[in-house]
Amino acid sequence: MGFIGLLRLLAVLLCIWLIWRYVRRKTSGPTPSTTQQRSSTMVACDVCGTHVPEDNAIKENDRWFCCDEHRDQNQH
Numbered sequence: 001m002g003f004i005g006l007l008r009l010l011a012v013l014l015c016i017w018l019i020w021r022y023v024r025r026k027t028s029g030p031t032p033s034t035t036q037q038r039s040s041t042m043v044a045c046d047v048c049g050t051h052v053p054e055d056n057a058i059k060e061n062d063r064w065f066c067c068d069e070h071r072d073q074n075q076h
């Protein structure tokens, strides 16, 4: 009976350890970041037609440009 009791104790300890590990991983794990959720719109450069994210594009007179060079090029 002593051996069975030891096995039962080990099983209980194993369960506690598994639950503790699960809880710890759940709370201290990397939280799903919302930084990647912001999807930027792609806009086409008015000079070369290259599609660039709206964040990186240059807007002037309701037209989009991929770089300063193309914006200046369009003005002249």
Ligand SMILES: [Zn+2]
Residues within 6 Å of the ligand: 045, 046, 047, 048, 049, 050, 065, 066, 067, 070
């Ligand atoms: Zn361009």
